[in-house]
Amino acid sequence: MSLEKYYTLGKTGLRVSRLALGTMTFGEDWGWGSEKKAAKEIFDRYIDEGGNFIDTADLYTEGNSEKMVGEFVKDRSLREKVVIATKFSYNSDPGNPNAGGNSRKHITHAVENSLKRLGTDYIDLYFLHTWDMLTKPEEVMRTLDDLVKQGKILHVGLSDIPAWYVSRAQTIAEFRGYELVSTMQMEYSLVERNIEKEFIPLGQEMGIGTMVWSPLASGLLSGKYKPSEGGIDGEGRLKTMEGSSNKAFDKNTERNWKIVATLEEVAKEVEQPMASVALNWVANRPGISSVIVGATKMHQLEENLKALDFDIPHDLKQKLKEASNPITEFPYSFFEPEMQAMLTGGAKVGHKPQSYWSDVSIEAQPAGV
Template sequence: MSLNNYYTLGRSGLRVSPLALGTMTFGTEWGWGTDPATSKTLFDTYVDAGGNFIDTADLYTNGTSETLVGEFIRDRNLRDKIVIATKFSYNGEPGNPNAGGNGRKNIMRAVEGSLKRLNTDYIDLYILHTWDRITPAQEVMRTLDDLVSSGKVRYVGLSDVPAWYASRAQTIAELRGYERLCTLQLEYSLVERNIENEFVPLGTEHGMGIMVWSPLAGGLLSGKYRPSEEGAGEGRLEMMKGSNNPAFQKFTEKNWQIVAELETVAKKIGRSMAQVAVNWSANQPGVASVIIGATKLHQLQDNLQALDFTIPDELLVTLNQVSASTPTFPYSFFGSEIQSMIHGGVTVGAKPEGYYPKIETSGTAAGVDSDQ
């Protein structure tokens, strides 16, 4: 796998790099942001390495991220080459409830702002950023379909929503003939594997490729925090440890065990901890692209080498074991004993991959979508 081996995103025709460039750090409005010159260097390095997938959001660095991304793409005349993913949901106008959330009023407002800041007349991939616990999936999907029909948006997706909500949204799109979701953007890493229960099967079954955010767990898996080195650990997680944001609550006993094993594996294969962590995420079932972000050039350069190797099977087993999530109900109820009771004591499973031959079609039937 390499950066310029492009894959289709979910069950769509959109071709993207297996590593996307996250631009949440583009701009100095946040404590860990980067100035425009550094941001430009990071952008150029990623693109020159063959990457074509840029992830941003309307409220990243208060809109500066989108503005810088738009400028960098324009300056290099890359609009047709670059796939821009941006997101909506968060409120930038305190006191105005309709300046945030996932209702039609805010989506229509937000898309116009993003188009202006990005200096483009269309967005390749428009993503609901976070579930607002209020707006019906029907309203969201109809509005997103309208944006696709208008030409302002090409593809659509969801980020950080419950699995049942994503499932309902995709079902509505299929039933009504709306634009289908092609991606789910979710947190996933060695220390956060909960999406494996619902989201991975959901995305695989219903054509939504997973875009991974925080594959380094906010820096915990980057090598910055090592139990073997006393005093190590000054970084974003240390800065934000008093925050109520769950994305930054990573200092747990189990997570330190994972970090220790990751360090051991990285040393054995002569790779950085960050490279091993990103490689692990990129090669998991259902994953379409992994979002990597950086504030320094050497961090990005290191991450870009995460696809150049294969983790040996025996070391992969140790990583999987130390990072495994504790089964919770109802998944804890679906073990071999229960399955034996269901199937009468015999082994029943799915056919192996490749069992059903691919049928080549021609003529007028070739363009028929079997999922319609």
């Protein structure tokens, strides 16, 4: 099974499953998700299949996700066998400006609350959830390093942040001897490929693993939704959140439906569920360490768990890649093979093995370059 193969995160020695169990759906506080019994069954199935990587956040279902994870881990005496990742940033006390963000004050308060909800003495991987456009990386990295020294967290992660911020944070950590950033957690799927421009090369250059969220584009790539004149037809998170201000759920575009149609064709060719094919494609892209899978029903989890148990033929991978290619904007147009050939005088120039840029360039090389 795919869950019995483990990858290390960044430069750390921490071994994690290539598919992580996302628990944003643990609890019904947001109008969608799984009640406790169903969540426990999903958790147990993931563990029984060999999975060891659990992802949550203090924001998820008003803290109930962390509580459920803590209870489920304790019930099976799994604390030393599982890797728990959780996050801070979001405000749970409206009107109090210091009850959210990435300041030292909020981080130290948030970690204590997460430890209590999880029922543990330490967190394996602690993420800054979202850039607050305010707190300097010096303050964030010093605070997280202090928590490492105190034994409250073991590894540091950054999520939903600009590439320049990650680069500066890692450089500060290297220079000052702080705990390094081991992992970035970013949205990535066939319909959202923008991290390929900066984050994947950054991670490969600076030794930071990339952990993917929303690989199925909030369920769009699962095949359970269809376009309609009124928006989206289907039941689930994407339909429930339709029209919200959260851009993560804004997937109803003509481009995206064309990608869904291509995915459906490829899935029929390889005789696999659409969700499995979409996950397989993401997990096997350059620089990806682990992919978060979430489910509210057991059959969804089963489709997800077998995502790495087959190979997609090269021509079909190319078909998916071409159908989902993002628009190349400035300055990235200057890094395309045709422009780069003007720098090399037509000579063949290699890239680092297994690098993102080699993946891009070799497949698109013009003749004679």
